[in-house]
Amino acid sequence: MSELSELYQQVILDHNKKPRNFRKIESPTHTAEGHNPLCGDQLTIYLDLVNDEVKDVSFEGSGCAISKASASMMTQAVKGKSKQQVEDLFKGFHLMVTDDSETPEELGNLRIFEGVREFPVRVKCATLPWHTLHAAINKEELVSTE
Amino acid sequence: MSERIVTAVDTVVSPPVEGPWNVERIRADFPVLHQKVNGKPLVYLDNGASSQVPQVVIDRGSVYIEQEHSNIHRGVHYLSQRATTAYEGAREKVKRFINARESRECIFVRGATEGINLVMHGYGRKFIDAGDEIIISAMEHHANIVPWQMLCEEKGARLRVIPMNDAGELLIDEYEGLLNERTKLVGVTHVSNALGTINPIKEMIAQAHKYGVPVLIDGAQSAPHMPVDVQDLDCDFYVFSGHKMYAPTGSGIIYGKAELLERMNPFQGGGDMIRTVTFEKTTYADLPNKLEAGTPAIASQIGLGAAIDYLNSIGRQEAAAYEAELLRYATERVSAIEGVRIIGTAKHKASVLSFVIDDIHPHDIGTILDQEGIAVRAGHHCAQPVMQRFNVPATARASFAFYNTKEEIDVLAQTIEKVIEIFS
Numbered sequence: 010m011s012e013l014s015e016l017y018q019q020v021i022l023d024h025n026k027k028p029r030n031f032r033k034i035e036s037p038t039h040t041a042e043g044h045n046p047l048c049g050d051q052l053t054i055y056l057d058l059v060n061d062e063v064k065d066v067s068f069e070g071s072g073c074a075i076s077k078a079s080a081s082m083m084t085q086a087v088k089g090k091s092k093q094q095v096e097d098l099f100k101g102f103h104l105m106v107t108d109d110s111e112t113p114e115e116l117g118n119l120r121i122f123e124g125v126r127e128f129p130v131r132v133k134c135a136t137l138p139w140h141t142l143h144a145a146i147n148k149e150e151l152v153s154t155e
Numbered sequence: 156m157s158e159r160i161v162t163a164v165d166t167v168v169s170p171p172v173e174g175p176w177n178v179e180r181i182r183a184d185f186p187v188l189h190q191k192v193n194g195k196p197l198v199y200l201d202n203g204a205s206s207q208v209p210q211v212v213i214d215r216g217s218v219y220i221e222q223e224h225s226n227i228h229r230g231v232h233y234l235s236q237r238a239t240t241a242y243e244g245a246r247e248k249v250k251r252f253i254n255a256r257e258s259r260e261c262i263f264v265r266g267a268t269e270g271i272n273l274v275m276h277g278y279g280r281k282f283i284d285a286g287d288e289i290i291i292s293a294m295e296h297h298a299n300i301v302p303w304q305m306l307c308e309e310k311g312a313r314l315r316v317i318p319m320n321d322a323g324e325l326l327i328d329e330y331e332g333l334l335n336e337r338t339k340l341v342g343v344t345h346v347s348n349a350l351g352t353i354n355p356i357k358e359m360i361a362q363a364h365k366y367g368v369p370v371l372i373d374g375a376q377s378a379p380h381m382p383v384d385v386q387d388l389d390c391d392f393y394v395f396s397g398h399k400m401y402a403p404t405g406s407g408i409i410y411g412k413a414e415l416l417e418r419m420n421p422f423q424g425g426g427d428m429i430r431t432v433t434f435e436k437t438t439y440a441d442l443p444n445k446l447e448a449g450t451p452a453i454a455s456q457i458g459l460g461a462a463i464d465y466l467n468s469i470g471r472q473e474a475a476a477y478e479a480e481l482l483r484y485a486t487e488r489v490s491a492i493e494g495v496r497i498i499g500t501a502k503h504k505a506s507v508l509s510f511v512i513d514d515i516h517p518h519d520i521g522t523i524l525d526q527e528g529i530a531v532r533a534g535h536h537c538a539q540p541v542m543q544r545f546n547v548p549a550t551a552r553a554s555f556a557f558y559n560t561k562e563e564i565d566v567l568a569q570t571i572e573k574v575i576e577i578f579s
Binding site for chain 1: 535
């Protein structure tokens with residue numbers, strides 16, 4: 010169960026149970042919906058982007074523990090960041106879960122998702138919130154990781 | 156090599172098993188079962204998606220590739236004749252397997268999905284028009300929904316859906332209310348892949364026939380698990396996939412009553428389905444060739460014939476009885492776990508145990524079970540309307556075959572408990 014315990018760490022289980030920023034923003038500047046038809050994950054990202062800075066970010070939806078925890082921790086990680094910093098985090102996160110190279114320090118506590126790379130079918134669960142956020146920032150309304 | 160040539164034509168299988176079900180002896184026939192996954196013995200409970208292939212079927216496919224590989228129906232040479240004999244021999248086996256009147260009523264397709272699409276294109280597009288109605292059920296696989304939606308969109312026809320109750324049983328009274336003079340086709344699954352429900356199709360077929368309406372039965376989940384007699388059912392079309400019944404992928408059958416198949420348009424045009432071709436006009440071959448354009452999956456379809464021999468050799472009734480006992484035991488074990496809810500509790504069920512656990516997504520259940528070597532399906536099972544009906548995003552599904560054991564079900568139950576513990 011060693012790889013498994015790396016995937017389902019306490020922090021991830023905690024974010025799954027009590028997702029942070031799990032709410033709707035009433036008049037967001039940006040929003041996008043993400044679907045993973047393979048497992049039925051679906052979430053909506055709400056974003057308040059003011060002068061290219063993330064003033065507020067939240068999400069709603071349903072999904073597996075990995076996608077929910079990823080969304081929850083993502084909202085914490087990107088709040089207060091510039092648009093460019095968010096895009097850098099997205100790239101870094103994506104690389105971390107798909108590539109065997111060393112994970113950059115800048116990802117901070119998002120590094121907890123490194124174990125996902127051992128579970129190729131779950132990569133889409135972890136990256137769905139990030140793809141959806143990326144789409145929201147770039148004004149695409151619907152993404153799918155299928 | 157002469158001896159191997161004999162085995163090439165008729166698959167040699169073990170004599171029927173006598174006495175109680177000897178599962179260890181059966182398991183010995185399936186090489187894939189004897190491996191470890193993540194360090195644990197493989198517990199294969201995803202038979203509803205694809206079942207495993209016994210050695211005799213693998214061998215039969217190999218004999219074709221090693222000794223007979225050539226095209227069918229068009230060679231005067233020795234290998235082509237042997238391949239044609241084997242291929243048409245498989246069709247004969249299918250005919251007996253489902254008790255069709257004639258082998259030309261058994262059309263080889265690459266699976267149930269292709270079979271339903273063949274009926275949609277060949278029958279539906281020819282005989283269904285604006286204002287007509289097609290009835291399907293609330294528990295259909297996408298394969299028996301989407302082609303009909305496409306047809307309705309094209310023709311301006313209307314799709315009507317037989318509802319089901321909370322146990323996952325079709326409401327037969329409602330079905331009778333849906334039938335009328337506008338109804339042009341009924342498409343219904345024999346056994347639900349997501350719920351396991353066995354539908355009362357014989358009665359449903361008789362109802363439709365009162366209105367002169369042909370009925371297509373999706374047998375993808377029934378052909379592997381119970382004896383099927385298309386004449387007794389009096390169904391007009393019956394479709395199933397080889398890879399769900401111990402044969403290779405790419406094999407499958409659409410059975411149709413000869414008079415219907417004859418009236419239908421061809422599905423695909425090409426080689427093997429014609430009588431004469433000029434640039435002005437083409438005339439079509441007789442059944443079954445009319446509906447089988449191009450070179451088929453010869454090795455796979457011959458494999459389907461060998462799988463039928465295998466099923467007959469182990470005893471289909473006995474296998475079905477053993478599977479029923481497995482399902483009973485699994486239902487008892489899994490439903491006893493606190494927090495687990497079974498989705499699909501019909502009185503008559505086969506082979507499928509779908510379940511959800513409070514606050515744990517099926518995908519997480521699937522990953523954790525996989526780490527313990529247990530293969531289940533987690534998702535919507537290509538039946539999203541069923542998920543919506545039961546208000547769940549997805550389910551975890553264990554689906555059984557006659558080579559599974561009660562010990563494997565114990566491992567499943569223990570691991571589900573472990574999943575709950577991890578998430579507690």
